[in-house]
Amino acid sequence: MNSRRTIWVFVCVFSATGVTSGVKADFTFGEPVNLRTVIPAINPVHESISCLSSDGLEIYFMSDRPGGHGGFDLWVLKRDSIEDDWGLPENLGPNVNSSKTESGGSISSDGLTFYFWSNAPGGYGGADLYTTTRATRSDPWSEAVNLGPTVNGSAEDMGPVISHDGLELYFISWRSNGYGLADTYVTRRATTNDPWGEPENLGSAVNSPYQDLVFSISPDGLLLLLCDNVPELGTPPRPGGYGGNDMWMTRRASLSDPWQVPVNLGPKVNTATHELCPLISPDGSTLYFSTAQSGDYATWENWQVPILPIVDFNADGEVDVDDLRLLIENWGTDNTLYDIGPFAWGDGVVDIEDLKVFVTHWEKAIPAQSQDEQ
Numbered sequence: 001m002n003s004r005r006t007i008w009v010f011v012c013v014f015s016a017t018g019v020t021s022g023v024k025a026d027f028t029f030g031e032p033v034n035l036r037t038v039i040p041a042i043n044p045v046h047e048s049i050s051c052l053s054s055d056g057l058e059i060y061f062m063s064d065r066p067g068g069h070g071g072f073d074l075w076v077l078k079r080d081s082i083e084d085d086w087g088l089p090e091n092l093g094p095n096v097n098s099s100k101t102e103s104g105g106s107i108s109s110d111g112l113t114f115y116f117w118s119n120a121p122g123g124y125g126g127a128d129l130y131t132t133t134r135a136t137r138s139d140p141w142s143e144a145v146n147l148g149p150t151v152n153g154s155a156e157d158m159g160p161v162i163s164h165d166g167l168e169l170y171f172i173s174w175r176s177n178g179y180g181l182a183d184t185y186v187t188r189r190a191t192t193n194d195p196w197g198e199p200e201n202l203g204s205a206v207n208s209p210y211q212d213l214v215f216s217i218s219p220d221g222l223l224l225l226l227c228d229n230v231p232e233l234g235t236p237p238r239p240g241g242y243g244g245n246d247m248w249m250t251r252r253a254s255l256s257d258p259w260q261v262p263v264n265l266g267p268k269v270n271t272a273t274h275e276l277c278p279l280i281s282p283d284g285s286t287l288y289f290s291t292a293q294s295g296d297y298a299t300w301e302n303w304q305v306p307i308l309p310i311v312d313f314n315a316d317g318e319v320d321v322d323d324l325r326l327l328i329e330n331w332g333t334d335n336t337l338y339d340i341g342p343f344a345w346g347d348g349v350v351d352i353e354d355l356k357v358f359v360t361h362w363e364k365a366i367p368a369q370s371q372d373e374q
Helices: 321-329 353-372
Strands: 028-029 045-050 058-063 073-078 101-105 113-118 129-134 156-160 169-171 184-189 213-217 223-227 247-251 272-279 286-292 301-309
Touching: 045 156, 045 272, 058 101, 113 156, 129 156, 156 213, 169 213, 213 272, 223 272, 247 272, 301 353, 321 353
Parallel strands: 045 101, 101 156
Antiparallel strands: 028 301, 045 058, 058 073, 101 113, 113 129, 156 169, 169 184, 213 223, 223 247, 272 286, 286 301
């Protein structure tokens, strides 16, 4: 991506050995696929994904492509069904976009409320969080509204991420009471009809003296994906990574539990270059992210990679009836090793959801194992 991509734009699992134990099942990643081959309408020279709708029929992204309203705008790709191809990019229009920068979109689970940030004039700081709504999914977005001084401060507030239940809004802020240059905060509300409360810093377990930039929350609200740096700032990445920017994840045992210390997503997706903007798909099956070779983003690329549950429970190198027997023996328990469904990291109980996931991966493993035996 070109040098015009500044800090403003940014505020746009791992192997069994790398996962915090005792929370949910372990998982790993498949092979990354360049998004150019999957969604060619998204040009990595100008854009990367901000969010996906819960039904998988809309992809929102920020872009400085021609045809916008100035600076970086928010755009959308649509399709009629999961099996259909994506349509042409559509600008969200002047109710959302301005002559300044609009980025970091996050859409509610019902698809009717959209959160983003903008550095347009009239806010409370250098950049503020905004929201826009629509009556139905076929209606245009209404005029954007600033989230107000309870949420926005005098510093830059960027990168809103809305939870599936609509009761938590995570974001990045450079306000002065943090642990580093940029920290992750959350504002909460009792119901979707209530106003947002005072933002809370996620604390020293998650935030550090380095950059801690939130980008995505899992559909069940138990995984939070972070990036540890923005290369253009020249600040060092969080220790324990693989070089340059890395992607990290923090877990919590339930929606009422605190977030744990972030864990690196590992060398399958993190490399010696810069990895940024991690995003979990609405069904929890795919990780989207971006890479850059250097701070000027001349070699920016977008990727997707499958998130895979670990179903070889006895670690003998095969997925077979012995693993199925272990799953059945732990039926009804909260044994995290066998809790692999409905997402790759489970839902807290070993049940039919885990059996469905296991059978799917067992069926995929059978041809490969049969070939090895020949």
